[in-house]
Amino acid sequence: MARAESTKGQTRIQREKTEQILEAALEVFSKYGFRGSTIDQIAGQSGLSKPNILYYFDGKEAIHAVLLGRLLDTWLEPLEHMSDSDTPIDEICAYVKRKLEMARDFPRESRLFANEILQGAPRILSELQGPLKTLTDEKTSLIQSWVDAGKIAPVAPYHLLFSIWATTQHYADFDVQVHAVLGDCKEDCFETAQAHLDHMFRATLRPET
Amino acid sequence: MARAESTKGQTRIQREKTEQILEAALEVFSKYGFRGSTIDQIAGQSGLSKPNILYYFDGKEAIHAVLLGRLLDTWLEPLEHMSDSDTPIDEICAYVKRKLEMARDFPRESRLFANEILQGAPRILSELQGPLKTLTDEKTSLIQSWVDAGKIAPVAPYHLLFSIWATTQHYADFDVQVHAVLGDCKEDCFETAQAHLDHMFRATLRPET
DNA sequence: CATAGTTTTGACCATATGGTCAGGAAACCC
DNA sequence: GGGTTTCCTGACCATATGGTCAAAACTATG
Incomplete structure (x- = not known):
């Protein structure tokens, strides 16, 4: 057995x-x-x-469950790495970069996750409300502390995270659309994306002086 | 019959x-x-x-086909509205706002689209490579002209559009995750999101002086 | 209300799919 | 090599699902 x-x-x-x-x-x-x-x-x-x-x-469910189980750890890991720093903008942009690399290197995992969430997360809702919420609460506090200290512009921490998740995972989840629009570009596409996102989040976070 | x-x-x-x-x-x-x-x-x-x-x-396919057919027009319409303007940043942010409102008011349509793209767009790939590509090519040219004229910061036009699509549709497609993380907020959520995205894209587009 | 056309349905079919099982083939251990 | 355990498979089952069809119910119109 x-x-x-x-x-x-x-x-x-x-x-x-x-x-x-x-x-x-x-x-x-x-x-x-x-x-x-x-x-x-x-x-x-x-x-x-x-x-x-x-x-x-x-059974089919069991296979899927194992995949989802492994996934969440991997998925949350980059965010766990984000910690207090003298240069919070660099810290956040490093997270963005890491997340984009994951979209490039693990597109299947990203799509598996997206599929699950899209359909109402029937199998991992509790994981979202548990570990994911705990971690995001923690990290949004960190971001808020940077805001309060005037180290970054006053952004809404939760929505900042949403924007990071959305923009990076887009390159994995909507890959077909990206390539339909872009013609073809392969690795070039991710380099340009990386530059764009870096510019965008730095601009977003730069404190008004 | x-x-x-x-x-x-x-x-x-x-x-x-x-x-x-x-x-x-x-x-x-x-x-x-x-x-x-x-x-x-x-x-x-x-x-x-x-x-x-x-x-x-x-048959099942036929129903789905009609839905997808209608969808693309609706989906592209806000982008069509984006046209040359003296205040391109306002123009782009109006587009973002419109797109976010659609995510709020038509989440089912957004998810239908997302489901289709996620799974490789088997039924609308040609639509993506046709009408969608034509329209985005046109609008990225417009954006590029704003860049060239120094009216907005030098961004990669295609990736700017991707970021807009990703961040706005995220609130419809990943709605479950958003609410799991946020607890609950209902309409408040969209208002905060609107403010955040407005800040983000204005900062991204503001030309360096 | 009679008739022609339209709409609706219960019963049915073929296939796909998740899952089982008894027994055969390999691998392991002495 | 023989026995035991682990691994693998063909054949099979129950159910779900897309789809059909003949006939019933309904509607419109003369």
Whole structure:
């Protein structure tokens, strides 16, 4: 009997196959959403048979749950890194840069998340109201303290975060639209985006002197 | 035989029922995506029977197609309104405001669009590469001319548009996340957002003197 | 109200999909 | 090599879902 949860006491095969399935599932779920994806698709993508997949996971939901579970940690990590600093504008812009790099390097994760939220976050609403809210509350306080100290312009901290999330993840989530409009540009696109966002948030945060 | 396409030569009943179905379908599709929605759900939402819905539309795809078709016009209209002006910053900020109001007043339309793009825009890619690209090319030229004339700061026009789309639609598409983080605020949320975005884009566009 | 046309429905069909299971194939251990 | 455990599969099942159809119900009109 497999159905491993933690990475404890797993055989080599269990670890490999589990990973293989999750990799394929990420590919599929991020492309078609939860309901739009089938176990057969995941089977095809991973090169395993459907029953074999169900040998390692308790069902479609379970695979999705594992992916979402891992995701939130990864997703929140850059924000956790943002901490007090003498140069808060640099600190925030570093966060923006990091977030944009994640959109470039992990577009599937971004889309998986976007799909979930778009459809009302039925499976991770509690995570949003828990860990996510806690962390954002903490960081908005930090931002507010910078505002109060006159180190950055008086912005609405929550909405600043929303703007950062929206603008960076846009390049992953709306990738098709971006490329339809831009023609094609590949990596160039992210460099230009990085410059643009850096300009935008620096301008937004620069205190009036 | 019904299956009306244009609004020409339709009976009252045909017009009413067609509208009723589209309204219900928008509700359902925007909430669950195309594959996640069933004709039965649309039937339930509209109070009609499934066969009755299929009497008016050639199938699930057809309903979705009509919704998407209508959508793009509505969606592009605010951008079309942006035209040359002595005060380009005001012009752009008016566009931002308009776009945010649409996110507030038509969140279902926004999510329908987002769902479609997220999943690779299989049904409207050509629309993106056609009308959308044409319009954005036109408007980025306009923005570029403002840059060249020194009326606004030197921003990358395409990325400016992306930022506007991303930040405004975020309030519709990621509504669940916004409210999870913010607790609750209702209309207040949009007012604060409006102020924030206005500040942000004015700062971004203000030419260095 | 009779008739022609339109609208609506219950019953039905074909396929897709999530999931199960008994038994066969590999891998592991002695 | 033999036995035990783990891994894998073909065949199968139940349900959901998109879609059809003949006939009933309704509407409009002479």
